[in-house]
Amino acid sequence: MGVGVMPIATVQQPRPRTMRRTLYARRGLQAAASAICFLVGYSALQMLHAFGRDPYAVKALSSIPLFARLLASGFIAGILGPITGAVVPEPERRLRWIPRTLGIAITLFVAVSVGFP
Amino acid sequence: MSALVVRSLQHVHGHVGWLAALALAHPAVLLRRPERRVFGAALAGTVLVTVTALMGALIYPSYRAAVKPVIFSAAPTIGLLFERKEHLGVAALALAWCGLAMHGLAHRREAPRRDLGRAAFVAFAGAAFAATLAATGGLIVACYRSL
Numbered sequence: 001m002g003v004g005v006m007p008i009a010t011v012q013q014p015r016p017r018t019m020r021r022t023l024y025a026r027r028g029l030q031a032a033a034s035a036i037c038f039l040v041g042y043s044a045l046q047m048l049h050a051f052g053r054d055p056y057a058v059k060a061l062s063s064i065p066l067f068a069r070l071l072a073s074g075f076i077a078g079i080l081g082p083i084t085g086a087v088v089p090e091p092e093r094r095l096r097w098i099p100r101t102l103g104i105a106i107t108l109f110v111a112v113s114v115g116f117p
Numbered sequence: 118m119s120a121l122v123v124r125s126l127q128h129v130h131g132h133v134g135w136l137a138a139l140a141l142a143h144p145a146v147l148l149r150r151p152e153r154r155v156f157g158a159a160l161a162g163t164v165l166v167t168v169t170a171l172m173g174a175l176i177y178p179s180y181r182a183a184v185k186p187v188i189f190s191a192a193p194t195i196g197l198l199f200e201r202k203e204h205l206g207v208a209a210l211a212l213a214w215c216g217l218a219m220h221g222l223a224h225r226r227e228a229p230r231r232d233l234g235r236a237a238f239v240a241f242a243g244a245a246f247a248a249t250l251a252a253t254g255g256l257i258v259a260c261y262r263s264l
Contacts, residue, residue: 024228028219032236035215039208046204064181066203067174077211088262092229098236106212106243109251113204117197 025091032098039105041076043112045069048082057082123179130172131259137165138248141213145241150235159220159241163213166248170210188262195261202254209248216240
């Protein structure tokens with residue numbers, strides 16, 4: 001007489017390898033995009049400040065301009081970075097662009113900081 | 118905050134800032150081989166730069182009220198150097214956290230380790246560069262005038 005075995009339906013199958021790879025690539029893209037948005041946003045706000053054209057929304061964040069720019073760039077990065085990382089197609093291929101793009105953002109930031117203190 | 122506390126914080130901020138610059142250079146050097154696991158060094162550098170930034174943010178309002186006007190009236194170049202140092206410190210902080218996140222993701226199972234490791238290398242190298250420039254600027258300003 002055979003023994004009946006009830007299948008356990010709730011056990012989750014492990015995610016396929018490629019799906020996990022894509023997920024981590026997308027998370028990496030989101031982190032890198034946040035950093036790039038922060039650096040570019042801060043540089044843009046810094047240039048506006050140097051020309052005396054601080055946006056009202058940024059001024060309202062703090063009475064100290066440095067802290068206001070920091071908070072505003074943080075908001076920009078916190079919103080735009082994850083969205084950009086989430087909507088970009090082919091995250092594994094795009095991830096290869098990150099070192100160069102991050103390098104360009106760092107160069108831009110240093111140039112703006114030195115040129116427009 | 119009392120003047121003594123602010124002065125003490127300023128000294129600690131300067132020393133920890135140099136430590137942070139060195140600590141951020143460590144993962145950058147190690148990650149020349151992007152698949153290497155250097156989570157301890159990456160975490161130490163990131164924590165140190167975060168502590169430095171927090172101390173800097175605590176003493177900045179006092180500096181702005183007491184020292185900045187004096188420096189700008191006597192030596193505007195030094196005053197502008199201080200402003201540049203602040204921006205570079207912000208970049209070091211952001212890049213260190215980005216590098217830590219990328220490195221943490223790189224060592225998850227089946228993650229694209231090489232590409233994430235390369236991105237973490239660029240982030241830590243940028244953070245170390247910005248932190249070193251910021252620490253040098255801070256040292257020059259502190260030699261000229263401090264709280």
